[in-house]
Amino acid sequence: LNNSLDFLFHPRSIALVGVTTTRPEHWTRSLLEGLLELEFDGSLYVVNPRGGHIGSQMVHRTLQEIPGTIDYVIGLVPASLAPELVNECAGKEVKAIHFCTAGFSETGETEGIRLEAQVVKAARENDIRIIGPNCIGIYCPKSHMSFAPIFPKEPGPVAFVSQSGGNSNSLVREAAIRGVRFSKVLSIGNCCDLNETDFLDYLATDTDTRIIAMYIEGVQDGKKFRQALAKATKEKPVIILKGGLTEGGARTVAGHTSSLAGSRAAWQALCRQYGVILVDSIDEMVDVLVALLFMPLPRGRNAAMIGAGGGASVMIADDFERHGYRLPPFPAELVKEIREFTPPAGNILLNPLDYSQTMFDFERLEKAIELVADWEGVDFLVKYMRTSQSGKSGSPSDDSRFLAGNSSNNNTKPVVIVIEPSVIPEEEKSIFKVMQSCISMKLPVFYSFGSAARAINLVLDYNESHPGKLTI
């Protein structure tokens, strides 16, 4: 077996076996669309016994029909045909098969377990590595591989290994919107051959990856996983979302990827020992990635808040102090300076600084922010806008400027943006524009006070237990 898994991410040719030729909406098509949309630049083949064409793509009736050898096969055939496909792959010198197919050991049924064992046996005999089964495989923008057509084409520093296709889909979608880009994303399913530890070990020294995120349902070999974790956490931040930490969750894990989930206490101890950032949800994982990537590390937990709305100011102050931050009161001298050019009615010249009545008076606003940022008592700034406040000026660009300042703005302290989305599509249209404009300026954008407070806390905790490690 190869030591490095690099070959998985740089195949010269890919064959998709079992893409439907008749149902354009079928999920097997999105794997083909992903590769076409990201312009996979090796040879791309599609196999289906019906033959014919899908768009301009010729469909081969068998794998054998394809001329020459094939590096990487995506298996979309029913589970019952999987062992046979492995044997056919052997004849084409295939190095790796990613089996999308479900219906194996995760069903808990004898037939599925038997078929999976057969696949492994055939693969081992022929020196073929297996990703899956029961997963959606690889997204690697650098080599133009993708399991979904909507993912970004530009690569980035984050790797994600997931024992759930749905979670890998959600993570990439949600993180991409917030400006996060990826080196390698892997949905690894039942892990009948290559498993979570293999990929963690590989990513620890992968030079394209600066942060490793994982969704883990269970590990096959606790000792090896621990070793890989020790190695990886020495190199880069590791974020883990552990599924199945409750009784009901653990039972679901067994049915999903046939893994043993492990106890909550054991996972917490493991994460503490190696300084892993343990998160509770995909959303929290996205928030932590955003904080790691786009927020320069603040010196401490003294925050200054700037926004609009008295109630909102109280809520954000409570949310941040509840999470262990401090909103130091501004010194009288600083308040006096701001008061000199700011009318008091409807504004609150405290920390939070509620600039409701003068929020689009940018000259004053930016002068006030500069004064606050320059004060030594504050480590970072949070700027916030609620759903009900956005769109008030009638112009998304005013909202963006309120939150992000102008591009020449060079704040002396890290800045965090909180902008609450709307569920109403017409409102969200303008809020989304504001968000995108902040994100394009490489600012960390969060959707709620609480989620910003939690994510920044996890990053600060991590930095305190691993001083000097955060040089991202």
Added chain:
Amino acid sequence: LNNSLDFLFHPRSIALVGVTTTRPEHWTRSLLEGLLELEFDGSLYVVNPRGGHIGSQMVHRTLQEIPGTIDYVIGLVPASLAPELVNECAGKEVKAIHFCTAGFSETGETEGIRLEAQVVKAARENDIRIIGPNCIGIYCPKSHMSFAPIFPKEPGPVAFVSQSGGNSNSLVREAAIRGVRFSKVLSIGNCCDLNETDFLDYLATDTDTRIIAMYIEGVQDGKKFRQALAKATKEKPVIILKGGLTEGGARTVAGHTSSLAGSRAAWQALCRQYGVILVDSIDEMVDVLVALLFMPLPRGRNAAMIGAGGGASVMIADDFERHGYRLPPFPAELVKEIREFTPPAGNILLNPLDYSQTMFDFERLEKAIELVADWEGVDFLVKYMRTSQSGKSGSPSDDSRFLAGNSSNNNTKPVVIVIEPSVIPEEEKSIFKVMQSCISMKLPVFYSFGSAARAINLVLDYNESHPGKLTI
């Protein structure tokens, strides 16, 4: 002073004093628009020294110019002119003035404090009650009063009293989208005359109100508030969001409504004693209202989950069990029955029941749900759909049917819907349709697994400490 505050909500005439005649986007206009849009059916007058017209609405130059008496005045004039306005109102037999105007005691400045005291003195002398200052007043759909044009015209059972205009705006907006309707909403600002206790006391016996929600920054008289709370909680559920429970929050409260916030421990003890539902955010308050109004009370915490996606199923199982629910494993007999008509590949026939591969095969789906709902081991059902799953069928009506069943569906157990919104406007368009369709069927809709789990828990906790009270 009157014992009942009914007169505030049923004025025969309203005069808005100080609406801008020149700037249509100015905030003072939204108060006029609110009354016009909700078709206030008494006499409506607008006063501004410039005179002229706003649309078809004639603008009087002075209050005196208006013929006859006026019941209710909305004061939008600068703080410096407020005492004079009270005196003018006296001449028109005004019963109540709602002062929107800020710039009073909340500024902490001598001049603002002096002006507020002058307003109170003049009002007392003339037997006029004051709402505010520094607030946006009353929304009472039954009498067609509203401080915003976008609020629903139909009345409902929820009252909300808020020491923040922004929070009352957010609460009504967010709750209305979820199907909640209101009896009386009051933004009460600095409470220089009528305060939080007066309104709580009034709402306790208000027959239009079945649930009281409050956003409190501080109370003026602890003993009286406690008495009102004892009375109100005997009559109906009371939900409180307390702002300023941290040091920074408390300082903000002082600057916002010039209140003393009170300690966290004291508030928690008070809420425990009277069985108040204490929430942490506006979002959580909306979630609790939705659970109280649209979810029949389950017998207990045994939940069955039905959705799509293995990772999603693990996440929701963990989220609910972490919050003290139990996802009991389905008996072998039940699984066997479902398995008879459900293919196992890509589905997980456990609890959660992951129906990914057959989610739009409604005959099977509804048969499976019926079997689960009929099982005595389960107290309520949760149906869920993630952002990345919605729109898969290409039809919002398929998604709605997956979540809500068909209208003839008569589940034997309470049903909860979790549907994750999208921040991407085009996606949200279809998700919003699905949401609205579930909401129109009077189903409780939540935006995340965790928020549903927390809100239902708060309602169940309340019911356990107040058995038999929840007959909403």
